[in-house]
Amino acid sequence: MYRVMIIDDERALRSLLKKTIDWEELSLEVVGEAASGIEAINIIDEIRPDIVFVDIRMPFMDGIEFSKLAIQRYPKLKIIVLTAFDDFTYARECIGIGVADYLLKPIVRTDIQQSLKKILAQLEQEKGQDKNEDTEDGKDLRMKSIKEYIEGHFDDPELNLKSVADNFGFNSSYFSRKFKEEIGRSFIDYLTSYRMEKACRYASRGELMYITAKLVGIPDPNYFGKCFKKYYDVSYSDFMKGERSAKKTTVSD
Amino acid sequence: MKKMAKIKTWFISKKLKQKIRYLFAFIIVAYFLIFALIYEFVIKDSLQENISKSNYNTLISIGNGLTGEFQNIGTMGRLIMSSQEVIDYLKSDQGADSVSAYNAVTSIYYTATSFDNISSIYVFKDNGEYIKISNGITTVYKGVMEDPDWYGPVEKKSGANLVMVDGNGAFSQASGESVLSFVRVFNDIQTQKPIGKLVINCSLNMLRDTWREMAGDGKKFAYFHKKDQLLCGDAEFEEMELNVADSGDNPRNMRSGAGSFTYYYAIPGTPLAVAEHEQIRYTEYISTQILVIAMLIVLVTAASFFTISWFINRFITRPVESLVGSMEEVKSGWLKRVSMKLPDDEIGRLKNSYNDMLVEINSLIEELLEKEKTMQKAELEALQEQIKPHFLYNTLDTIAYLALENPREEVYDSIETLGNFYRKFLSKGSREISLRDEVEIVRDYLKLQKLRYEDIFEDEYDIQESLLDMKIPKLILQPLVENSLYHGIRPKGEKCLIRISAYEKDDEILIKVYDTGIGMAQSRIDAFMKGDSKSYGLRKTIERIRCYYGREDVYEIRSQEGYYCEVTIKIPSGGEAETYVQSHDHR
Numbered sequence: 011m012y013r014v015m016i017i018d019d020e021r022a023l024r025s026l027l028k029k030t031i032d033w034e035e036l037s038l039e040v041v042g043e044a045a046s047g048i049e050a051i052n053i054i055d056e057i058r059p060d061i062v063f064v065d066i067r068m069p070f071m072d073g074i075e076f077s078k079l080a081i082q083r084y085p086k087l088k089i090i091v092l093t094a095f096d097d098f099t100y101a102r103e104c105i106g107i108g109v110a111d112y113l114l115k116p117i118v119r120t121d122i123q124q125s126l127k128k129i130l131a132q133l134e135q136e137k138g139q140d141k142n143e144d145t146e147d148g149k150d151l152r153m154k155s156i157k158e159y160i161e162g163h164f165d166d167p168e169l170n171l172k173s174v175a176d177n178f179g180f181n182s183s184y185f186s187r188k189f190k191e192e193i194g195r196s197f198i199d200y201l202t203s204y205r206m207e208k209a210c211r212y213a214s215r216g217e218l219m220y221i222t223a224k225l226v227g228i229p230d231p232n233y234f235g236k237c238f239k240k241y242y243d244v245s246y247s248d249f250m251k252g253e254r255s256a257k258k259t260t261v262s263d
Numbered sequence: 264m265k266k267m268a269k270i271k272t273w274f275i276s277k278k279l280k281q282k283i284r285y286l287f288a289f290i291i292v293a294y295f296l297i298f299a300l301i302y303e304f305v306i307k308d309s310l311q312e313n314i315s316k317s318n319y320n321t322l323i324s325i326g327n328g329l330t331g332e333f334q335n336i337g338t339m340g341r342l343i344m345s346s347q348e349v350i351d352y353l354k355s356d357q358g359a360d361s362v363s364a365y366n367a368v369t370s371i372y373y374t375a376t377s378f379d380n381i382s383s384i385y386v387f388k389d390n391g392e393y394i395k396i397s398n399g400i401t402t403v404y405k406g407v408m409e410d411p412d413w414y415g416p417v418e419k420k421s422g423a424n425l426v427m428v429d430g431n432g433a434f435s436q437a438s439g440e441s442v443l444s445f446v447r448v449f450n451d452i453q454t455q456k457p458i459g460k461l462v463i464n465c466s467l468n469m470l471r472d473t474w475r476e477m478a479g480d481g482k483k484f485a486y487f488h489k490k491d492q493l494l495c496g497d498a499e500f501e502e503m504e505l506n507v508a509d510s511g512d513n514p515r516n517m518r519s520g521a522g523s524f525t526y527y528y529a530i531p532g533t534p535l536a537v538a539e540h541e542q543i544r545y546t547e548y549i550s551t552q553i554l555v556i557a558m559l560i561v562l563v564t565a566a567s568f569f570t571i572s573w574f575i576n577r578f579i580t581r582p583v584e585s586l587v588g589s590m591e592e593v594k595s596g597w598l599k600r601v602s603m604k605l606p607d608d609e610i611g612r613l614k615n616s617y618n619d620m621l622v623e624i625n626s627l628i629e630e631l632l633e634k635e636k637t638m639q640k641a642e643l644e645a646l647q648e649q650i651k652p653h654f655l656y657n658t659l660d661t662i663a664y665l666a667l668e669n670p671r672e673e674v675y676d677s678i679e680t681l682g683n684f685y686r687k688f689l690s691k692g693s694r695e696i697s698l699r700d701e702v703e704i705v706r707d708y709l710k711l712q713k714l715r716y717e718d719i720f721e722d723e724y725d726i727q728e729s730l731l732d733m734k735i736p737k738l739i740l741q742p743l744v745e746n747s748l749y750h751g752i753r754p755k756g757e758k759c760l761i762r763i764s765a766y767e768k769d770d771e772i773l774i775k776v777y778d779t780g781i782g783m784a785q786s787r788i789d790a791f792m793k794g795d796s797k798s799y800g801l802r803k804t805i806e807r808i809r810c811y812y813g814r815e816d817v818y819e820i821r822s823q824e825g826y827y828c829e830v831t832i833k834i835p836s837g838g839e840a841e842t843y844v845q846s847h848d849h850r
Contacts, residue, residue: 019716021716022660022661022664022714023657023664026661026663027658029664029667029668067653069749069753069754070754089562094652094653094656094657095653114656114662115653115657116659117660117663123462135567218825219336220781220825221825223756231754231756231757234555235757247757
């Protein structure tokens with residue numbers, strides 16, 4: 011079973027794609043989705059997809075930027091661009107980056123199926139070539155410097171498990187496992203909670219959500235909002251309101 | 264008057280070249296007419312006078328010649344009367360065949376030989392006897408001479424000649440031609456007493472001799488006796504009814520006309536009158552000098568006409584024609600400047616002003632074209648860039664999902680909205696649209712976007728009722744709303760408000776798109792106003808509005824970064840677009 015991730019800013023499209031393709035028949039599984047390139051970069055290490063569907067026109071980080079970064083970090087990743095823009099410049103750019111296929115909206119099932127079959131054949135072929143890559147490094151993580159690195163780069167939207175692992179010369183799955191062993195939390199949990207704590211400070215300073223989002227390295231305010239709510243169990247705006255009234259009460263006290 | 268007006272309109276309608284030709288033709292005709300009039304009334308008169316004068320002189324000189332002849336005859340008479348032989352014969356009782364008669368005849372004969380044109384000479388005694396010499400056969404009717412009516416007047420003359428034709432019937436020539444008889448009483452030279460009568464008959468050749476040298480050249484002469492009895496001359500004089508009642512001493516012009524003149528002159532001291540008839544061709548009388556001068560004047564005039572005509576043709580008509588030709592090319596399309604060489608006169612200046620005008624017009628046209636091009640380009644871009652098929656494709660996917668997931672009602676509603684949106688959006692390709700329809704487009708657009716992006720905004724509308732039917736350029740509102748959605752609301756990640764309002768204020772209609780998105784920093788607004796900004800769609804829309812209304816001040820942006828943005832479109836009340844744009848629309 012190969013793993014599929016869908017990145018599109020429209021929930022309807024993501025749902026449609028999940029629903030309309032018979033994934034099992036192709037021995038595929040949709041394991042995750044993201045509403046923006048930013049969100050995708052953050053969660054891609056957890057989802058570990060083999061195939062990614064990505065839209066081009068998305069805010070904060072468009073499909074092309076994402077593809078560039080993703081292919082650079084995950085060279086084996088198969089990216090299918092799915093866009094409503096029948097635009098030659100886009101298509102050329104995508105092919106130049108090394109995108110696996112370029113499909114047009116509105117979606118046509120047979121086109122997607124054909125494309126997937128072709129990509130599956132490629133994946134099968136590549137599978138045999140690099141089997142021994144999954145070997146463990148056996149090195150210990152110098153957690154202090156890794157934490158420092160994360161604290162120094164948390165506002166970089168492109169920061170993720172893979173980029174940190176690469177930076178310190180680790181295999182990403184080894185790094186992931188080791189990180190969890192050491193800290194007791196997954197890398198993404200750690201990074202997000204660090205960012206949310208920072209965000210909390212900005213919120214209490216009265217920063218608008220989209221600005222805070224940018225400042226903490228999640229420039230997609232929608233994803234940021236989602237993370238914030240998940241972390242604090244309260245929306246950013248409500249949190250700010252609470253902060254303000256709390257301040258007022260402290261002032262009046 | 265009507266005819267004059269007709270001629271005037273006809274003349275005015277002609278081309279300049281033709282006008283000049285007609286004018287010249289008219290002048291030449293007038294010229295000849297005047298010449299003819301001068302000839303008829305001035306030259307001809309003076310010619311006639313001249314002819315008359317010369318003819319009077321001729322007649323007078325003929326008269327003088329005749330008087331001379333008459334004097335000769337008188338002299339001859341006196342010579343005969345002073346001849347002793349003749350006197351002796353008259354005084355003798357001897358008959359005509361006597362010696363004295365013979366001597367007398369001889370003496371007469373000698374005298375007569377020194378005179379011309381003597382037909383016969385008779386010397387009568389009172390008793391009726393006579394002697395004679397005769398050239399040819401002459402008969403005497405003595406009976407006639409015994410009539411006191413005949414001899415009475417002779418005796419009354421007491422020695423002077425009485426001139427008669429054929430001696431008033433006393434003589435006749437065998438040849439039948441008349442003779443001119445000079446009859447006088449024969450006085451004795453000593454006693455001065457009448458002793459007989461002397462008759463000298465002259466042949467009419469004597470008369471003819473007097474005009475012989477003058478005749479010819481269409482001139483004919485005749486002699487009349489007692490004013491109206493034709494003596495000798497051409498037969499045509501017989502037919503003439505000469506009114507000679509008043510016969511002065513001067514020659515008179517009896518009749519003139521059709522180049523023929525008749526003059527009459529009663530010669531003083533004689534019972535005769537001389538008449539002259541002359542057939543004249545006036546041209547013969549116009550001197551070559553005058554003719555040469557006249558011809559010269561005609562030639563000079565004609566030459567002047569040709570020169571003026573050439574000049575007008577060369578310097579006015581032709582340049583004007585080629586100028587007109589060049590100007591007419593303008594009709595066929597591009598305004599080409601006249602590049603031909605023209606002298607630096609009024610016409611040259613006309614060309615220059617015309618060219619200047621063309622340059623001006625061309626630049627105006629170019630300006631208009633440029634404006635129109637910008638407008639069309641902007642419109643095309645609006646269509647291609649802004650609502651773009653991708654919107655349709657994306658929306659179709661959204662609706663496809665709804666169809667799989669949701670109740671049918673919602674699917675139907677979405678498809679209806681999509682259809683309505685595209686029908687209004689395309690609006691049959693017209694350039695203008697009512698505000699009502701534009702707002703409808705925005706409403707449908709936002710409805711469809713809500714389907715796609717879920718609950719990220721609320722939309723509100725506040726449109727002044729009276730403005731709903733106002734025409735505005737198509738798709739000026741939708742791009743603003745799209746701009747709000749993508750650059751204001753979505754980046755904020757929170758639920759926002761879009762409010763669209765339109766109302767009239769101070770002769771302007773204000774259409775506002777207000778959103779509570781992330782807004783714009785002042786620096787971004789400034790950059791947008793200067794033209795360097797990524798808000799491509801918004802700027803193109805502003806450009807289109809500017810072009811359409813032909814004014815610069817059409818928008819305003821107010822914003823607080825992070826809180827709101829408000830774009831206001833300001834259009835003139837009444838919405839009058841530039842005329843050229845409107846006329847364009849009616850194609």
